[in-house]
Amino acid sequence: MVGKKKKIKNPGLTLKKRNVKTWAYAYAFVAPTVIGVAVLNLWAVIQSIYYSFHEAKGFAELKFVGLDNYIKLAGDMEVWRSLKNVLIYAVITVPIGVFLSLLLATLLNVKIKGKGIFRCIYFLPVVSAPAAVALVWKWLYNKDFGLFNQILSVFGITGPDWLGNPSLAMAAVAVVGIWSMLGYNMIILLAGLQDVPRGLYEAAEIDGAGPVAKFFKITIPMVSPTLFFVIVTTVISSLQVFDTIYMMFKPSSPSFKSVESIVYLFYRYTFQKYNRGYGSAIVVFLFVIIMILTLIQNKLQKKWVHYND
């Protein structure tokens, strides 16, 4: 790949020769990544869009069907239901999750001892495989013997069937989502907080500002660019939720209809029903939804994000 390691014996090589040499190195350097991305990602996106305009079931030949998959999708209750489910999931996890992350980051930004241990504990879920995490929480939520209902029974309360009850299941999944991502966002926000000049707080204290005022008047505006990044990435990842739900709910579960996410639906169509055409239409639909939400957030950021340049 980078075979020529000739030394430049004559620094006065003509400009052109030197340029060509640089180009050769540059192309060799970027080749693996550019080719990889071109094939595995760029080509893949084009393929997915291409499939979405075709009927592609099982091993049968592709058949061009125009917009049929999208027309079917527009009238498919299951699609809208799973969109509603992930939006509910996002509406619960994003505000609560980001708020708690910011709160923890703020607390850890105070000069106290033992910070490292707390940071470490909060971060543990981030390094845990979601498949395993889901099994652990499934056990905690168990209707008869799970920890939560055991604790409730100590107080004489008969706990609900957290995962089996359609109106509770999504909230239960959202709790797992919040717990899993808290540490990640906390670390990013903490890095943002550490860049806020201490002098600002001191000045505010002299003006008689309390902790709440300082939080809203200084902390939030000063970390708003980081906060914006965290919110955008958390919204995107919550719309893509799959692992936890897949591990906790089978299609036979009584609450399946209220927890099935778009990606789960995509997975079932593409890899269980082998309906690649419709599955691709679903994933393209998800892509469009994410694009729209990200664009809206980009528009809204002008109203609240402060860049100090």
Next chain:
Amino acid sequence: MKVKNKKNAAVYIALIIMAFIMILPFVWSVLTSFKTQAEALRIPPQILPSSWSFKNYKAVSEVLPFATFFMNTFLMVVFRVLGSVFFSALAAYAFARLEFPFKNFLFVIVLLQMMVPGQIFILPQYMIVSKLGWLDSIKALVLPGIVSTFGTFLLRQFFMGIPRDLEEASVLDGCSIWKTFWKVMLPLTKSGLVSVAIFTALFAWKDMMWPLIVNMSIDKMTLSSGLVNLMGQYSVDYPQLMAGSLIAIVPMVILFLLFQKQFVEGIATSGTKG
């Protein structure tokens, strides 16, 4: 002073409560994994197991080959890390420091990948792997993570932050571009390389859908996709399920505890530089 103590006490209480909530699921799964089924299902709950034997871990490894799962996961992670760190560094250096035709165009192509939800790649990637005849192999596990857009982007920022003088000195000494890159520039971005390695390792470790799709035979599964199988077979023996889950959790936790600083810095840079 007194006010400050009070304030610190409040902070500690909040931190401890949160720590308790965050660690509770781990503690409970560890305790369950050492219990017998009867102990796990006792009402009111029995908090500590009667004996601390590893019998559930042993039993679960007999049901499914967890050692093989671990090895497959390990290989997937290692090859993805090596590939993405090396290729990202190369590409990042070229994008940061070398001038060549279509540079911006190629960089935009690389960046586009970050703006698209990952699931959109999965089916075509699966078709590629399937056409190559790579289904049910380590190669299949590694392939989608062999290059890293995020790594390229992050390392490009790192390279751009290094003063040009060092490089110019090296070029004047007659070093080739490769040598300048390898001997001078790469050692200066060590922390960036570590960040990319940790990132790649963490996300490869946590990936569930891809291994689930490409490797269906039991001896080529990863820990995550193996757990899906375990759940299917033994959905009621909670002590064994917890033992299996912990086998899939603990290795990464150990790695994290060993490289805590690098993990935290790696994640933090992703937010500030990314």
